[in-house]
Amino acid sequence: MSIRLAVFDCDGTLVDSQANICAAMERAFAALGLPAPPRPAIRAIVGLSLVEAMALLAPALPPATHVALADTYKAIFRGMREDGELDAEPLYDGLVAALDVLAADGWRFGVATGKSDRGLAHVLAMHGLADRFVTLQTADRHPSKPDPAMLRAAMARAGALPHMTAMIGDTTFDMAMARAAGVRAVGVTWGYHREEALWRAGADTIAHRCADLAGCVAA
Incomplete structure (x- = not known):
């Protein structure tokens, strides 16, 4: 069969999960001294792997920065989970x-x-x-x-x-x-x-x- x-x-x-994704993304950009993308733009990249998502959100930045943003996002999201900051x-x-x-x-x-x-x-x-x-x-x-x-x-x-x-x-x-x-x-x-x-x-x-x-x- x-x-x-x-x-x-x-x-x-x-x-x-949009509330947590948007919050972590905004913190990641801020941690690197960059302006955060608007939330509609963040929601639009949900589903992509992180480096690809960062490249769409910040196409003018070099690939190394996209990788740094992805790594920062992962660390921030993990910290939010460990600290009990994630919304349901x-x-x-x-x-x-x-x-x-x-x-x-x-x-x-x-x-x-x-x-x-x-x-x-x-x-x-x-x-x-x-x-x-x-x-x-x-x-x-x-x-x-x-x-x-x-x-x-x-x-x-x-x-x-x-x-x-x-x-x-x-x-x-x-x-x-x-x-x-x-x-x-x-x-x-x-x-x-x-x-x-x-x-x-x-x-x-x-x-x-x-x-x-x-x-x-x-x-």
Whole structure:
């Protein structure tokens, strides 16, 4: 029997983490004496690996500064977690129920995220979701989205074929990654990129509520 695999993005798809990401990004730029990007710009790069995100946020700066910003961001975010400064990163309404419906229909789950291993593990443990996922792919071990490496690794780990796999995400990076990997691209509108941008990036279908996911992944 073929494995059906639903791979989820994390930030903006499973959890709403924008408050922490924006705060840490503003602190990182300030630590290097740089003006922080506006929050809409920060939200727009969520999902990319950090160096790639910094290059988009500050294209006039040299690559070495992008690396320094990424390293500073990671240190600041880790410090915020250790000091108990992180805001709650709530699951989106109806997400657990949607996972239950999909699991009952035989779907297995993975994650493909720009988060680190540590950051993803923290989020999944906080919400009691760690046991739900058979494969976890992060920026620690793969090129940034939209490179398809994370999806290819997820399918290999789960034993799933592209035509039986769906990528679920809120950004154009997720849709482009799905296209590059040859899997179904399912956009969601409760995250950080606009619906029309998801369509332009190659979404096969769009979910407006978590309750829509079961129909979208299998359509």
